Amino acid sequence: MHCLPPELVTAPTAKPISLVEAKAHLRVDHGLDDGLIERAIDAAAGHLDGYGGILGRALMAQRWRQFFSFWPASRCLPLRLAPVTAIVEIRVRAADGSESVVDPANYRLLAGASRPEVLISLAASLPALEHAPDAVAVTYAAGYGETAETVPAAIRQAMLLMVGDMYRFPETVALGASGAVPMSATVDRLLAPYRRVQL
Known part of the structure; x- marks a missing residue:
């Protein structure tokens, strides 16, 4: 059966790096250029964060809903x-069309760093x-925390480098160059330990 992608329920209210931090990094x-720098921060966060991001991670605190078609x-x-910090709700729709919420006593979160899972009790x-x-719709809280300082330093530093590249090279191809301006190789090295394999 077709597998639905996770759905963002509540977007993060803060960013992993601030405009002040980015300007200090850029020595601006x-x-x-505040608008340009803000857009670069948003682009870097969008490239890394959430289901569409390359890391497969939620950076700042946010809520997601994930769907399943069977037990x-x-x-x-x-x-x-x-990382997943809490299960908010598990809602199920039965074969007779009725909806119910699974009792939290019947499941627990296995919040492993690499593969978080919800374990349903065998007695349920x-x-x-x-x-x-x-x-089956599982709503859960994800992210490192409410403040930027909770995000791993390597991810935040990679974002600053990405913002620096976008600020200094606003065009995808530099005038007179033979190809696109690449992102710093350091970014890949900083992010490598945090990449998750999507199953």
């Missing part, structure tokens, strides 16, 4: 993003599900 002491025999529901009585890709 005026406000003329796995293992009773483990793998979550696409990390699970309803027969509606034949639909969103029969």
Whole structure:
């Protein structure tokens, strides 16, 4: 059956790096380019953060909803993003069309750094599900925290380097150059330990 992508429920309210930090990194002491720098910060965050980001991680605190079409025999529901801090709700739609919320006493979060999962208790009585890709909806809180300082320093430094590249090379191809301006190789090295394999 078709697998639905995770759905963003609540977007982060803060950014992993601030305008002040980015300007200090760039050694910019005026406000003329603030809009450009803010867009570069947003672009860097968008490239790394959430389900669409290359890391497969939530950086700042946010909420996601993930869908399942059946109960796995293992009773483990793998979550696409990390780190996961809490399960907000598991809502199911039964074969008869009724909806219910799974009692939190019947599951627990296995918040491993690489593959967070929800483990459904073997003692829990699970309803027969509606034949639909969103029969089970798991809403969860993800991200390193509410403040930028909770995000690993290597990720934040990589973002600053990305912002620097975008600020200094606003065009994808420099005038007279033979190809696109590449991002710093240091960025890849800083991010490598945090990349997750999407299953």
